[in-house]
Amino acid sequence: MQPESFLFTAFNRHYVRPELRRALEEVAEQMQIRHPGSVVWYLDANFPFIDGYPLEPHFSHKDGKKVDLAFFWNDAKSGKPMPGTPSPFGYGVCAEPLPGEYDYAADCDGRGFWYISLLKTLAEPFFNKENYTFDKEKTRELARLLAEHPSVGKVLIQPHLEKRLGLERYDKFRQHGCKAARHDDHFHVQL
Numbered sequence: 001m002q003p004e005s006f007l008f009t010a011f012n013r014h015y016v017r018p019e020l021r022r023a024l025e026e027v028a029e030q031m032q033i034r035h036p037g038s039v040v041w042y043l044d045a046n047f048p049f050i051d052g053y054p055l056e057p058h059f060s061h062k063d064g065k066k067v068d069l070a071f072f073w074n075d076a077k078s079g080k081p082m083p084g085t086p087s088p089f090g091y092g093v094c095a096e097p098l099p100g101e102y103d104y105a106a107d108c109d110g111r112g113f114w115y116i117s118l119l120k121t122l123a124e125p126f127f128n129k130e131n132y133t134f135d136k137e138k139t140r141e142l143a144r145l146l147a148e149h150p151s152v153g154k155v156l157i158q159p160h161l162e163k164r165l166g167l168e169r170y171d172k173f174r175q176h177g178c179k180a181a182r183h184d185d186h187f188h189v190q191l
């Protein structure tokens, strides 16, 4: 388990309650067994870009019970895992809806919630999406381990990924409201 960027620790946004820390360490250890060498990258919230924007779930990162975790990305050419995500600030690299999948963010955007994709818009100039592939298998494994951990109360994810990763049989996955940042670039995990 490592911070996705020094920013999250530099801004002192890496504190969680002992129970959440234990849960994350246990999940990270189980990831090691299934996918040796893999790192669980934690993000957080409250970094300067989003100050003043109504990104609701990040306001809830105040009580030590919440943490955001990155999805897994690979280098498209070498197939090797990326250290963290291709975004310079961790957020905004989305496993977007494929043709035929429900696009919740577009739905919200169409209803006037334009800021749902703000972090995606901010991140996109910094990387070429074609150079990276979404690691569905490892991301699914992380999601399952989180859902199966007794300390984890709920995990926010966008509906198309809940479906694509086959997570519908778990009762811990929720979709966020339109006032939230989109959640097809990270898991929001809480006790």
Ligand SMILES: [Zn+2]
Binding pocket: 044, 045, 057, 058, 061, 066, 067, 068, 187, 188, 189
């Ligand atoms: Zn969050």
